[in-house]
Amino acid sequence: MSDARDEIMEATYRALCTHGYADLTMQDIADETELSKAALHYHYDSKQELLESFLDFLYDSFTERVGDPPGETAPERLRALVEKVLSPPVEDDDERVAFKTAMLELKAQAPYDEGIRERLQRFDAFLHDEFQAVLADGIEAGTIRDEIDPEDAARFLVTTLDGAGTKQVAVGQDPDCTRRMLTAYIEGTLTVDGPDREPQEVGPE
Amino acid sequence: MSDARDEIMEATYRALCTHGYADLTMQDIADETELSKAALHYHYDSKQELLESFLDFLYDSFTERVGDPPGETAPERLRALVEKVLSPPVEDDDERVAFKTAMLELKAQAPYDEGIRERLQRFDAFLHDEFQAVLADGIEAGTIRDEIDPEDAARFLVTTLDGAGTKQVAVGQDPDCTRRMLTAYIEGTLTVDGPDREPQEVGPE
Numbered sequence: 001m002s003d004a005r006d007e008i009m010e011a012t013y014r015a016l017c018t019h020g021y022a023d024l025t026m027q028d029i030a031d032e033t034e035l036s037k038a039a040l041h042y043h044y045d046s047k048q049e050l051l052e053s054f055l056d057f058l059y060d061s062f063t064e065r066v067g068d069p070p071g072e073t074a075p076e077r078l079r080a081l082v083e084k085v086l087s088p089p090v091e092d093d094d095e096r097v098a099f100k101t102a103m104l105e106l107k108a109q110a111p112y113d114e115g116i117r118e119r120l121q122r123f124d125a126f127l128h129d130e131f132q133a134v135l136a137d138g139i140e141a142g143t144i145r146d147e148i149d150p151e152d153a154a155r156f157l158v159t160t161l162d163g164a165g166t167k168q169v170a171v172g173q174d175p176d177c178t179r180r181m182l183t184a185y186i187e188g189t190l191t192v193d194g195p196d197r198e199p200q201e202v203g204p205e
Numbered sequence: 206m207s208d209a210r211d212e213i214m215e216a217t218y219r220a221l222c223t224h225g226y227a228d229l230t231m232q233d234i235a236d237e238t239e240l241s242k243a244a245l246h247y248h249y250d251s252k253q254e255l256l257e258s259f260l261d262f263l264y265d266s267f268t269e270r271v272g273d274p275p276g277e278t279a280p281e282r283l284r285a286l287v288e289k290v291l292s293p294p295v296e297d298d299d300e301r302v303a304f305k306t307a308m309l310e311l312k313a314q315a316p317y318d319e320g321i322r323e324r325l326q327r328f329d330a331f332l333h334d335e336f337q338a339v340l341a342d343g344i345e346a347g348t349i350r351d352e353i354d355p356e357d358a359a360r361f362l363v364t365t366l367d368g369a370g371t372k373q374v375a376v377g378q379d380p381d382c383t384r385r386m387l388t389a390y391i392e393g394t395l396t397v398d399g400p401d402r403e404p405q406e407v408g409p410e
Contacts, residue, residue: 020313022227101316107375108225108309111302117376124376147393156365156386159378163368170312171322171329173364181361188352189394 005043007033009057012050017098021105026050048115051106055119063126065089074138075191078157081130082182085161086175101169127161128154135190145192153190157182210248212238214262217255222303226310231255253320256311260324268331270294279343280396283362286335287387290366291380306374332366333359340395349395358395362387 011032019028026047030037044050066084071077090096110117131154138144160182167173216237224233231252235242249255271289276282295301315322336359343349365387372378 022310097316101313104309104313104371105227107371108306108313110375111306121376124372124378149389152382152386152389155378155382156390159368159372159383159386160361160365161368162371162375163364163366166309166312166367166371167329167364170315170367171326173329173360177357177360178364181357181364184354184357185361185390185394189390 004035004039005053008035008040008043008050009054012054013099016102017095020098021102021109048113052115052119055116059119059122059126062123066127067130069130069134074134074141074143075186077134078131078138078186078190079183081134082157082161082179082186085127086164086179097169100165104166104169124158128158131157138190143192144190148190157185160185209240209244210258213240213245213248213255214259217259218304221307222300225303226307226314229307253318257320257324260321264324264327264331267328271332272335274335274339279339279346279348280391282339283336283343283391283395284388286339287362287366287384287391290332291369291384302374305370309371309374329363333363336362343395348397350397353395362390365390 008029011029014032015024015028018032019025024047026040027037029050030040033040040050044053066081069077069080069084071080088096088099090099106116107120110120132150135144135148135150135153139146139148139150144150161178164173164175164178167178168175213234216234219237220229220233223237224230229252231245232242234255235245238245245255249258271286274282274285274289276285293301293304295304311321312325315325337355340349340353340355340358344351344353344355349355366383369378369380369383372383373380
């Protein structure tokens with residue numbers, strides 16, 4: 001990618017944080033660069049094309065940051081993967097929520113925009129496949145319960161993480177709460193040596 | 206609520222399905238009624254006020270439909286509650302997705318609109334409290350594992366259902382998949398007489 005394109009991608013990120021997705025214009029993005037709007041159009045024919053490139057740019061940095069999570073065992077690697085998704089490399093809380101909000105607006109465009117939908121599906125498939133691979137490895141190694149279906153459990157983790165992002169934007173749900181819930185799910189449901197499960201009497205309700 | 210207000214609420218629903226949230230105008234809503242735009246303004250000063258009333262209207266119908274789920278035992282009632290959330294009373298698939306999409310746009314407004322955020326928080330709190338109450342009853346009756354924290358597990362269920370809604374809009378995830386995942390979670394993790402959990406050897410990974 002050329003320097004100008006790099007600069008435009010960074011500017012798009014800042015413009016999305018400031019203006020959101022729905023009202024974003026090429027001028028807003030140009031204003032975040034040293035370039036004119038005409039120069040922006042030299043690199044990208046349309047806002048649509050620019051935003052699709054931006055999603056590709058995000059995908060590359062997401063997969064690089066999140067892929068192949070560290071850890072000795074599958075449960076450790078699952079927790080590391082959850083942690084990476086919950087802790088994007090942005091220090092400022094307002095900026096993080098502003099960007100998540102713009103991404104939520106963008107998700108609401110997916111039913112009407114095949115280019116956006118395909119790119120969101122790539123993110124979804126990547127994260128799902130990462131979880132699934134770690135779960136399958138863990139079952140083989142005996143650290144993940146062998147009655148777990150890696151595909152379904154991966155889908156569950158990805159869906160809950162998505163919900164946590166939406167809840168953070170919509171009702172201000174604390175990511176720490178999500179972290180605690182998912183840790184409990186990984187340790188209590190997925191992991192072989194999870195917390196003790198005493199047999200209990202089933203009583204009438 | 207007067208007949209005119211009822212008619213306006215139904216019209217708002219149809220207009221949201223057709224136009225989405227971001228571009229919705231008072232005229233779009235008036236066009237779905239026998240009323241003029243001026244008559245609409247007689248009932249609601251602004252689009253903001255109308256949309257807040259619409260969320261209150263949705264809340265009333267949601268709580269009536271979803272509250273106090275049927276079933277003999279807590280696990281049955283949890284499944285019934287999940288089912289009600291996943292199966293809104295709309296037969297047409299396109300209409301359902303169109304409305305969910307408009308609601309997702311609306312969630313993305315919450316950080317900038319306290320009236321919307323407060324109303325979304327009411328939905329969230331209602332559903333959370335329903336799950337929590339059923340879980341607490343189930344622990345007392347011995348059908349839900351007593352190491353479960355009802356508040357955390359309720360938060361988990363609500364978050365996953367939210368994620369399922371977002372995934373349906375953004376990447377076309379099938380609600381049947383969500384239903385299967387949540388049934389497995391309720392039966393395998395929350396329920397006392399869940400599937401057998403054979404002790405397993407922990408091997409090196």
